[in-house]
Amino acid sequence: MTRRNGLALAAALAGTLALPPAASAQDAAFSGGTIKIGILNDQSGTYAEFGGRSSVEAAKMAVEDFGGKLNNIPIEILNADHQNKPDIASSIARQWYDRDGVDAIMDLTTSSVALAVQGLSKDKKKITIVTGAATSELTGKQCTPFGFHWAYDTRALAVGTGGALVQQGGDTWFFLTADYAFGYSLEEETSRYVKSKGGKILGSVRHPLSAQDYSSFLLQAQGSGAKVIGLANAGNDTANAIKQASEFGISEGNQRLAALLFTLAEVHGLGLKVAQGLTLTEGWYWDLNDETRAFGQRFMKRTGKMPNMIHMGTYSAVLQYLKAVKAAGTDETEAVTKQLHSLPVDDVFARGGKVLPNGRMVHDMYLFEVKKPAESKSEWDLFKHLATIPGAEAFAKAEESGCPMTMR
Numbered sequence: 044m045t046r047r048n049g050l051a052l053a054a055a056l057a058g059t060l061a062l063p064p065a066a067s068a069q070d071a072a073f074s075g076g077t078i079k080i081g082i083l084n085d086q087s088g089t090y091a092e093f094g095g096r097s098s099v100e101a102a103k104m105a106v107e108d109f110g111g112k113l114n115n116i117p118i119e120i121l122n123a124d125h126q127n128k129p130d131i132a133s134s135i136a137r138q139w140y141d142r143d144g145v146d147a148i149m150d151l152t153t154s155s156v157a158l159a160v161q162g163l164s165k166d167k168k169k170i171t172i173v174t175g176a177a178t179s180e181l182t183g184k185q186c187t188p189f190g191f192h193w194a195y196d197t198r199a200l201a202v203g204t205g206g207a208l209v210q211q212g213g214d215t216w217f218f219l220t221a222d223y224a225f226g227y228s229l230e231e232e233t234s235r236y237v238k239s240k241g242g243k244i245l246g247s248v249r250h251p252l253s254a255q256d257y258s259s260f261l262l263q264a265q266g267s268g269a270k271v272i273g274l275a276n277a278g279n280d281t282a283n284a285i286k287q288a289s290e291f292g293i294s295e296g297n298q299r300l301a302a303l304l305f306t307l308a309e310v311h312g313l314g315l316k317v318a319q320g321l322t323l324t325e326g327w328y329w330d331l332n333d334e335t336r337a338f339g340q341r342f343m344k345r346t347g348k349m350p351n352m353i354h355m356g357t358y359s360a361v362l363q364y365l366k367a368v369k370a371a372g373t374d375e376t377e378a379v380t381k382q383l384h385s386l387p388v389d390d391v392f393a394r395g396g397k398v399l400p401n402g403r404m405v406h407d408m409y410l411f412e413v414k415k416p417a418e419s420k421s422e423w424d425l426f427k428h429l430a431t432i433p434g435a436e437a438f439a440k441a442e443e444s445g446c447p448m449t450m451r
Contacts, residue, residue, distance in 0.1 A: 072372055072373040072374070072375075073113075073116050073373065073374050074144060074146065074374055074375075075144040076116065076117075077116065077117050077118070077119055077144070078113060078116055078117070078118045078119070078146060078365070078368060078374055079118075079119045079121060079139075079143065079144055079145045079146050080102065080106075080118070080119070080120055080121070080145070080146065080147050080148075080149060080361060080364065081120075081121045081122065081123070081135075081136070081139050081145045081147070081148040081149070082098055082099050082102050082120060082121070082122040082123075082148075082149055082150050082357065083122070083123055083125050083132060083135060083136065083148050083149075083150060083151055083156075083160065084098055084122075084124070084125065084150040084151065084152040084175055085124065085125065085126065085127050085152045085153060085175075086122075086123075086124035087124055087126065088126060088127050088253065089127065089252060089253045089277075089278040089279045089280060090127065090152045090153065090175070090277065090278040090279075091278075092278070092279075092308040092309065092312060093152060093175065093277060093278045093306060093308060093309065093351070093353055094150050094152045094174070094175040094353040094354065094357070096122075096346075097308075097342075097346050097348065097350065097354050098150050098174070098175065098353060098354050098357040099120065099122045100342070100345050100346050100354075101342070101350060101354040101355065101357045101358040101361075102120050102122075102149070102150075102357055102358065102361045103120055104341070104342070104345070104358055105357075105358045105359075105360075105361035105362040105365070106118050106120060106361065106365070108362065109362060109365045109366075113365065113368060113369055118365065120361075121139065121143065121145060123135045123139075125151075125152075125153070125156050127152075127153045127155075127156065127252065128156070129155050129156050129158075129159035129160075130159075132151070132153075132156040132159060132160050133159050133160060133163050136148055136160045136163055136164065137163065137167075140164075140167045140169055145169070146169065146170065146374045146376075146379075147169060147170040147171065147172065147364055147379075148160060148164065148169070148170075148171050148172075149171070149172045149173070149174060149357060149360050149361060149364075150173070150174050150175045150353070150357050151171065151173045151174070151175055151176050152175030152176060152353070153175070153176055153223075153225065154176040154177055154178035154180075154181075154223065154224040154225035154228065155223050155224045155225070156176065157171075157173045157175070157176035157178070157181060158176075158178065158180065158181065158185055158224060161173065161181060161185070161187055161190045162185070162187070164187070164189060164190065165187040165188065165189060165190065168189065168376050168377075169189060169376060170189045170190075170191070170364070170376055170379060170380060170383070171187075171189065171190050171191065172191040172192075172193050172360040172363075172364060173190070173191065173192045173193060174193045174194040174353055174356035174357045174359075174360050175194075175353050175356075175357075176225065177195065177196055177197045177200065177225050177228065177229060177277070177304060178196070178197055178224050178225050178228040178229075179192075179196040179197045179198045179228060179232065179439065179444070180224070180228060181196070181402075182196070182399070182401040182402045182403040182441075182444055182446055183401075183439075183444045183445040183446055184445045184446070184447070186401045186402060186444070186446035186447065186448055186449075187402075188380065188448065189376055189380055190402050191360075191383060191398065191402040191403075191404065192402055192403050192404065193356045193359065193360045193404045194326050194352050194353060194355070194356025194357075194359075194360075194392075195324075195325075195326045195352060195356070195408065196403070196438065197225070197228045197229040197231075197232040197233075198232050198437070198438060198439050199324065199326075199408050199432070199437040199438055200229060200232070200233070200303050200304055200324050201229070201232040201233040201235070201236040201303070202236060202324075202408075202432060202436060202437050203323075203324030203408055203409075203410050203432050203437065204233075204301055204302070204303055204322055204323055204324045204410070205233040205236045205237055205273075205301070205303070206236060206240065207322055207410050207429070207430070208271050208299065208301055208322060209236075209237055209240040209241070209242050210240075212270070213242070213270045213271035213299055213301070214237075214240075214241060214242040214243065214270065215242065215243050215244075215245055215268070215269045215270045215271065216233075216234070216237055216242060216243070216244050216245065216269050216270075216271045216272075216273050216301075217244075217245050217246050217247065217248075217263075217264045217267040217269035217271075217272055217273070218230045218233075218234075218244070218246075218247035218248070218272075218273045218274075218275050219247075219248060219250060219257070219260050219261070219264060219272065219273070219274050219275065219276065219284060220247055220248070220249045220250070220275040220276065221249070221250065221252055221275060221276035221277070221280055222249040222250060222251050222252065223252060225277070226249065226275045226276055229275040229303050229304065230247060230273070230275040233273055233275065233303060245267045245268070245269045246263075246267050246269075247275075248260045248263050248264070250276070250280070252280065253279065253280065254280065254283070255283065256287075257283060257284045257287045257288075258287060258291075260284075261284070261287060261288055261291055261293065262291075264293075264298075265291065265293055265298065269298065270297065270298060270299060271298070271299050271300075271301050272288070272293070272298055272299070272300050272301065273301045273303055274300060274301060274302050274303055274305075275303050275304075276303075276304070277304040277305070277309075278309060279309075281302050281304065281305050281309060282305075282309050282312060282313050285300060285302065285313060285317060285318065285321070286313070286317060288300055289317050294320070300321060301321075301322065302321050302322075302323050303323075303324075304323075305321065305323045306323075306325055306351035306352060306353065307325065307328065307329075307349060307350075307351040307423070307425060307426070308348065308351045310323075310413055310425050310426075311348070311349075311422075311423065311425060315413065315414060315415065315416040315419055315425065316416055318413045318425075319413050319414065319415045319416065320412065320413060320415070321412070321413040322410065322411070322412050322413075322429070323410075323411055323412075323413070324408055324409065324410055324411070324432070325351065325352045325408070325409055325411060325426075326352035326355070326356065326392070326393075326406065326407075326408050326409070327350070327351070327352045327355040327356075327392055327409075328409060328411065328426055328428070329342075329349045329350065329423065330423075330424065330426070331409070331428065334391055335391065338350075338355075338391045339423075342354070343423075348423075349423040352392075355391070355392040356392060358390075358391075358392060359388065359390050359391075359392035359393055362390055363383065363386065363388055363390070364379070364383070366382075366386060367379045367382035367383045367386055368382075370382040370386060383398055384398050384400070386398075388404060388406065392406075393406035393407075394406075394407075396434070399438075399440070399441040399444075399449075400441045400446075400448065400449050401441040401444050401446035401448060401449050402446075403438055403439070403441065403444065405434040405435065405437075405438045406434045407431055407432065407433055407434050407437070408431075408432040408434070408437040409428060409430070409431055409432065410428075410429040410430040410431075410432060411426035411427060411428060411429060412426070412427045412429055413425060413426065413427075414426065414427055
C-alpha cells in the first residue's frame with residue numbers, strides 16, 4: 044500500500060468513526076427525541092387562580108404518575124402566560140411548534156384564546172386538549188380533527204346550575220355576561236336550557252373582561268325583577284360581581300345569584316360569608332371519596348391549595364395524552380389522535396369517561412351548594428354535594444353539537 048493510499052484509508056476510517064450513531068427505531072418514532080407538552084394559560088390576570096400555575100403543577104404530577112418518561116424518551120412540560128390575549132397565545136403556540144418541538148398544547152383558559160390556538164393547531168397538525176376554556180364551540184361549529192375538550196363546557200354548566208335553579212322555582216332570568224366568546228356561549232346555552240324548562244329570559248347586559256365596577260350592571264339586573272341573576276362570567280369577574288351584589292343587598296331580597304362558572308378556587312378566595320348558598324357546577328371535588336381526598340392532599344402539599352376541576356382536568360388530559368402516545372408507539376399526531384378517541388378515560392378525575400367523535404370528553408358533572416360558615420369543618424370544606432349529573436345528560440351528543448365532522 045502506498046503512503047497516499049494509507050493516508051486516504053486512515054482519513055476514511057476517521058470519518059466513519061466520527062459519524063453519529065444511527066438513530067434507534069424508538070428515537071425515530073418520537074420527534075426531537077422528547078415528548079413535549081405545553082401548558083398555556085392565564086398566570087397573572089383574571090383567571091390566574093382558576094388555572095394558572097396550579098395547572099402547571101397538575102401537569103407535572105401527571106408526568107410523574109406516568110413514570111417520568113416513556114421507555115427512555117423524556118417528557119417535558121413547558122408553560123407560558125397568554126395574558127388572555129389570542130394574539131399573544133397564538134404567537135407563543137407558533138413558536139412552541141416551529142422552534143421548540145412541542146407536540147401538544149393544553150389548558151388554554153379563555154375561550155377566545157382556545158379557539159384561536161385550536162385553529163392554529165389544526166393548520167400545524169398538532170393536538171390541543173382544552174381544559175380551561177368553556178365554549179362548546181370548540182367541539183361544535185369550530186371543531187377540528189386534532190382538538191379535544193376535556194373538563195367541562197357551557198352546555199354542562201347550563202344543564203347543572205341552570206337546570207337546578209329552574210326546578211327550584213327560578214323561572215325568570217337576567218344575565219350579567221362577559222363580553223367575549225365564552226360569555227356569549229354560556230348565556231346562550233343557559234338561556235336555551237331555561238326556556239326548554241318553561242322559564243323566561245327578561246334581559247341581559249354585557250361587561251368588559253376584568254371589569255372593576257359592576258354597580259350599573261347589577262342595578263339593571265335588580266331592576267329587571269328576575270328571580271335569578273345569571274353571572275355568565277368567571278374568575279375574578281364573578282367574584283367581584285358577587286361581592287358588590289352582597290353590598291347592594293341583592294342576595295338578601297327575592298333575587299338569587301347563579302354563578303354559572305365558579306370553582307373551588309374562587310369560592311375559597313371569596314369566603315363563605317359572601318359565597319354561602321351559591322349553587323354551582325364542577326367536574327370534580329376533593330371531598331367526594333377516599334381517592335379524591337388522597338389526591339387533594341398530595342396537591343395541597345405541592346401548591347398550598349385544593350385543586351378545582353381545571354387543575355384536575357389538566358392532570359387528566361396530560362395523563363391521557365401520555366397513555367395515547369404509549370399505545371400509539373409514537374408522538375405522531377394522527378396516530379395519537381386515533382388513540383385519544385378510542386381509549387377509555389379512567390383516572391382520579393373521570394371514571395368511565397369517553398371521547399366522542401367531535402373531541403368532547405364525556406364524564407359525570409356535580410351540582411354543589413356553597414356551605415354556610417357554621418357548616419364548614421375546615422378551610423377547604425366548602426361544598427355540599429347536591430346531585431351527580433350523568434355525562435350523557437350534561438354534554439351534547441356529537442351529532443347534536445354542530446361539529447361538521449359529525450354531520451351526515
